[in-house]
Amino acid sequence: MEKFVRLTAIACPLPIANVDTDQIMPARYLKLPRSPELGRVLLNDLRRDADGNEKPDFPLNQPVWRDAKILVAGRNFGGGSSREAAVYALYEAGFRCVIAPSFGDIFAQNAVKNGFLAAVVAEADAAELGALIAADPDMPVTVDLEQQAITRGNRSFAFTIDPISRNQLLNGWDDVDLTESHRDHIAAFKAADRERRPWAQPALK
Amino acid sequence: MSNPQTLFDKLWSTHEIARREDGAALLWVDRHYVHEGSFLSFTQIQDRGRAVAEPELTFGIADHYVPTRARQRGIADPTIAAMVTTLEANAANNRISLFGLGDPRQGIVHVVGPEQGLTLPGLLVVCGDSHTSTHGAFGAYAFGIGASEVAHVLMTQTLWQKKPKRMRITVSGKTAAGIGAKDIALSVIAQIHADGARGHAVEFTGTAISALSMEGRMTLCNMSIEAGGRCGMVAPDAVTFSYLKDRPFAPKGAAFDRAVEAWSQLVSDRDATFDREVTLDGGAIAPVVTWGTTPDDASPIDSAVPDPARETDPVRAKYLRDALVYMGITPGQKLTDIAIDRIFIGSCTNSRIEDLRAAAAVLAGRKSKVPGLISPGSSIVKRQAEDEGLDRIFRDAGLEWVESGCSMCVGVNGDLVPPGERCASTTNRNFRGRQGQGSRTHLMSPAMVAAAAVCGHLADVRPLLAGREV
Numbered sequence: 001m002e003k004f005v006r007l008t009a010i011a012c013p014l015p016i017a018n019v020d021t022d023q024i025m026p027a028r029y030l031k032l033p034r035s036p037e038l039g040r041v042l043l044n045d046l047r048r049d050a051d052g053n054e055k056p057d058f059p060l061n062q063p064v065w066r067d068a069k070i071l072v073a074g075r076n077f078g079g080g081s082s083r084e085a086a087v088y089a090l091y092e093a094g095f096r097c098v099i100a101p102s103f104g105d106i107f108a109q110n111a112v113k114n115g116f117l118a119a120v121v122a123e124a125d126a127a128e129l130g131a132l133i134a135a136d137p138d139m140p141v142t143v144d145l146e147q148q149a150i151t152r153g154n155r156s157f158a159f160t161i162d163p164i165s166r167n168q169l170l171n172g173w174d175d176v177d178l179t180e181s182h183r184d185h186i187a188a189f190k191a192a193d194r195e196r197r198p199w200a201q202p203a204l205k
Numbered sequence: 206m207s208n209p210q211t212l213f214d215k216l217w218s219t220h221e222i223a224r225r226e227d228g229a230a231l232l233w234v235d236r237h238y239v240h241e242g243s244f245l246s247f248t249q250i251q252d253r254g255r256a257v258a259e260p261e262l263t264f265g266i267a268d269h270y271v272p273t274r275a276r277q278r279g280i281a282d283p284t285i286a287a288m289v290t291t292l293e294a295n296a297a298n299n300r301i302s303l304f305g306l307g308d309p310r311q312g313i314v315h316v317v318g319p320e321q322g323l324t325l326p327g328l329l330v331v332c333g334d335s336h337t338s339t340h341g342a343f344g345a346y347a348f349g350i351g352a353s354e355v356a357h358v359l360m361t362q363t364l365w366q367k368k369p370k371r372m373r374i375t376v377s378g379k380t381a382a383g384i385g386a387k388d389i390a391l392s393v394i395a396q397i398h399a400d401g402a403r404g405h406a407v408e409f410t411g412t413a414i415s416a417l418s419m420e421g422r423m424t425l426c427n428m429s430i431e432a433g434g435r436c437g438m439v440a441p442d443a444v445t446f447s448y449l450k451d452r453p454f455a456p457k458g459a460a461f462d463r464a465v466e467a468w469s470q471l472v473s474d475r476d477a478t479f480d481r482e483v484t485l486d487g488g489a490i491a492p493v494v495t496w497g498t499t500p501d502d503a504s505p506i507d508s509a510v511p512d513p514a515r516e517t518d519p520v521r522a523k524y525l526r527d528a529l530v531y532m533g534i535t536p537g538q539k540l541t542d543i544a545i546d547r548i549f550i551g552s553c554t555n556s557r558i559e560d561l562r563a564a565a566a567v568l569a570g571r572k573s574k575v576p577g578l579i580s581p582g583s584s585i586v587k588r589q590a591e592d593e594g595l596d597r598i599f600r601d602a603g604l605e606w607v608e609s610g611c612s613m614c615v616g617v618n619g620d621l622v623p624p625g626e627r628c629a630s631t632t633n634r635n636f637r638g639r640q641g642q643g644s645r646t647h648l649m650s651p652a653m654v655a656a657a658a659v660c661g662h663l664a665d666v667r668p669l670l671a672g673r674e675v
Binding site: 023045087106179 | 219284327335349354360361362363403467
């Protein structure tokens with residue numbers, strides 16, 4: 001898995017609360033395999049009108065934020081459906097980090113599995129950071145996972161992330177490889193568990 | 206003496222295989238459900254050249270993309286047809302049992318799993334679908350996961366997890382006639398908000414919860430994800446055991462009796478402590494509808510659309526203005542003055558036999574003023590409803606009775622609410638565009654959807670039930 005340690009990039013504000021995964025990745029695109037096409041449909045129905053034309057005032061459509069790698073969003077980003085394609089869409093569109101006051105649990109989990117940082121900041125800090133980048137979009141933002149700090153010019157904000165996700169991102173750990181190292185534990189658990197909970201097996205084959 | 210434990214603590218420790226220094230635990234997975242959307246995970250395991258570790262613990266179910274009409278004619282859209290056939294191929298190639306499109310047991314994964322006795326108390330149940338929380342109704346630890354985690358389960362039958370915090374939601378007293386589990390769920394969400402249970406395993410308890418049938422408990426636990434919960438659960442009891450007896454995949458005979466003995470231990474100890482406690486008075490719960498674009502925009506039917514001008518928080522005020530524009534409703538408008546264009550009864554939230562009976566009790570002998578679709582939660586529920594004559598009541602009311610699937614809850618099979626149209630729906634999400642681009646969704650119970658159908662606008666079901674048997 002790709003590591004995430006430190007990122008300096010243009011940050012795009014998206015000051016909307018409850019941007020659920022149906023908004024990030026509308027259901028009608030869920031048939032698509034993982035490909036760059038997913039980046040093009042990111043936030044499609046907020047970003048484009050019914051005829052498919054870009055809404056010029058939507059932040060992601062503004063030239064200054066076309067190359068943004070960081071998104072500064074509102075509370076409860078990525079709630080709702082478990083669709084990991086929401087993370088793929090952000091990733092394919094070039095993003096590597098979302099900063100928000102809170103995230104849907106499943107979205108945050110999916111992000112880590114893709115080397116993507118979901119950084120939690122205080123509500124007031126998200127609003128201040130969003131306002132700063134809106135006022136001067138060209139100034140890059142640095143997100144440092146080791147320090148758990150977001151820096152823009154001489155302004156700095158702390159962010160939180162659970163230690164497990166931080167560890168995995170910093171080390172680029174692959175879950176399956178980690179699990180393999182516990183192969184003996186799993187076999188022992190399985191044997192003991194069948195004795196302990198015989199009813200847990202499906203009765204029909 | 207060991208420390209008093211919550212139900213969730215007991216479920217967690219039973220499944221813990223190993224724990225890392227940073228606190229992440231490797232957990233054993235007892236049941237894994239896959240559906241058409243799981244194709245990304247099968248691609249991942251193929252790319253790694255890996256096999257499915259425990260194929261007899263994974264079950265495939267075709268639900269998201271299946272047609273609800275004219276099944277014998279096949280699926281016209283080749284991209285939708287490919288979703289169903291890809292699931293069939295992935296199941297066959299990996300020796301996974303499949304409840305496919307033609308199977309008489311086919312239905313929505315969160316209806317079929319319990320109906321077949323695959324979901325049991327004490328199990329750890331996962332699926333690449335956020336509404337997997339439904340299965341917590343049996344006292345299982347059940348949660349939705351993403352495609353990478355689905356692939357991990359397929360390859361190892363385990364998952365790395367961080368232990369969630371524990372929340373107890375107590376609904377005391379007795380709910381009034383005409384109040385369903387959906388009204389309880391929406392009332393909880395309105396109180397704690399759409400992210401109120403974030404990071405928590407929720408246990409529902411109290412007299413109003415114990416009084417619920419398994420169908421009602423499934424509706425409640427299903428909606429715990431709409432409060433942001435990692436999972437929701439109800440401790441198993443006699444209602445649970447009686448539901449499970451003689452289900453095809455549940456233990457039988459003496460093995461069942463021994464299982465019931467073990468399952469009876471799955472309760473929170475008397476002195477167990479929770480990280481957060483929430484209480485509601487069940488007797489105060491009225492029929493609830495949503496008016497906005499998140500499930501916490503929910504209010505009793507006898508109230509009005511909120512006025513953004515009276516909101517002191519500017520962020521909330523802007524949200525409200527945008528939501529009301531999207532929904533096409535005006536500040537201060539009475540909820541019962543909101544006219545609807547169509548109804549939908551179905552989805553993993555409210556499509557079980559009890560839900561259909563509740564809708565039929567209102568619709569019997571009446572006509573719907575709007576068109577609508579009723580999709581039972583499984584093919585078995587469909588046959589049972591037909592045996593009880595419920596399909597006749599729906600058809601006589603002018604509504605369409607179709608096959609089982611996720612249908613108009615997510616619309617990926619083509620069952621969509623047209624742009625700008627307003628739907629009274631028994632589903633779980635009123636997100637923008639959830640039922641189709643530009644669709645406007647009002648969430649409510651099956652009885653309340655039936656009332657909206659009969660009236661042509663959002664309506665209080667209680668007067669319509671006067672003199673009727675419910």
